[in-house]
C-alpha cells in the first residue's frame with residue numbers, strides 16, 4: 001500500500017498522493033476534453049494557460065519580482081550546467097563588446113572592424129573567467145562541465161571545500177578566503193549539495209549586489225528550492241530540476257533577471273563567438289530564445305508542468321504565508337531528525353559540519369554495531385524498510401545513510417524516522 005510507505009529518496013522524490021490522483025485523471029481525460037494532457041498540443045490554449053498559471057503561482061509563492069522571467073526547460077539540472085555557461089559567457093562578451101565599441105567610438109554592426117575584434121579577443125583570452133564555489137559533488141560537476149565546454153583556462157575554482165576538510169566535502173570555506181575573479185562572467189554555486197548534505201546557511205555576503213550592478217550570481221537550487229525564503233533580487237539566475245521539491249522529472253525551471261535576456265552575441269553574431277574561440281551553445285539551451293517563446297520554442301511536457309502547478313497550488317493552500325510556512329516546517333522536521341542523531345553519538349555520526357548541515361538531505365553514518373559501519377548501516381536499512389521507511393541508502397559515491405527531507409515528507413513521517421533512529425540506537429550492539 002502506498003500509504004504504508006514513506007520514501008526518503010533524493011530525487012525523484014515523493015509527491016503528494018492527491019496531486020498524483022489529479023494528475024492520473026488528467027493523463028486520461030483532461031477537463032472533459034476526451035483527451036489526456038500528454039496528448040494535447042503544446043500549442044493549445046490550455047497548454048499556455050497551464051504554463052502561465054504555474055508561473056504566476058511560483059512567483060506568488062517565492063515572491064519573485066516583476067523584473068524576473070520564469071522559463072520551463074528540458075535537460076535537467078545537468079543541462080543547466082551547460083546552459084549557464086553558454087548564456088552567461090555570451091552576456092559577458094556582449095557587454096565587453098559594447099564597452100570596447102564605446103571606448104573606440106565605433107558603431108555596432110555585424111561586420112566589426114579588425115581593431116574591435118582584436119581588443120575583444122584580447123579581453124576573452126586574458127580576462128574571461130567563470131568562478132565556481134565547489135562545495136560538493138554537484139558544483140564540482142558543474143565546474144568540470146564548464147572546463148570541458150570553454151576550456152579550463154576560463155574556469156576559476158574560487159573555493160574548494162575539500163581543501164579545508166581533509167580532502168572531503170562537508171564544510172564551506174570562509175567567504176574571506178574565496179578567490180573571486182575581478183569581473184567574472186558569473187559566480188556559480190550550489191545552494192544545497194544533495195549528495196554531501198551541505199547547505200549554504202544563507203546568501204553569501206560577498207556576493208550581495210553593490211549599487212546597481214552586482215556580480216552575476218548563478219545558483220543551483222535543485223534540491224532546496226521552495227523550502228525557504230530566498231533573496232531573489234540577489235541572483236541573476238536560479239535554476240532547479242522539478243523532481244525534488246516541485247514535481248515530476250521532465251521540467252527544469254530557470255528564474256532569470258530580464259535584463260540578461262536581451263539577445264546577446266550568441267543569437268545575433270554566432271560567427272563572432274566562433275571567431276573568438278567560444279562555442280555557440282545549442283539553441284534549446286538559450287535563455288532568450290526560450291523566453292521569447294514563453295517556454296514553447298519546442299515541444300515541452302505540459303503534463304509535467306501541470307504536476308508542478310498542482311504541487312504549487314497545494315502549497316499555496318496549505319501555507320497562507322507561502323514559503324515562510326514551508327520554511328518553518330522544513331526546519332522543524334530537520335531539527336527532529338538531527339536531534340535524534342546527535343543524542344546518540346556512539347551510534348551515529350552526521351557527515352557534514354554542524355554549521356552547514358542541510359535541512360533537505362540529512363547524511364550520516366551508522367556506527368552502532370561492534371561489527372562496524374558496513375554492518376551497522378545494513379542493519380539500519382533493513383530495519384527501516386521493515387517499518388515502511390524506504391529510500392534511505394546514501395548516494396553510491398559516498399555511501400552511508402541519506403534521509404531526504406523534502407517538502408512532501410510530512411511532520412509525522414519525520415517523527416517516525418526520528419523515533420526509528422532512537423529505537424535503533426537503543427537496540428543490541
Ligand code: PMP
Nearest residue numbers: 076077078079138194222223241
Ligand atoms: N544539481 C543538484 C543539486 C542535484 O541534486 C542534481 C540531481 N540530483 C542535479 C543538479 C542534476 O540534475 P538532473 O539529474 O536533473 O540532471
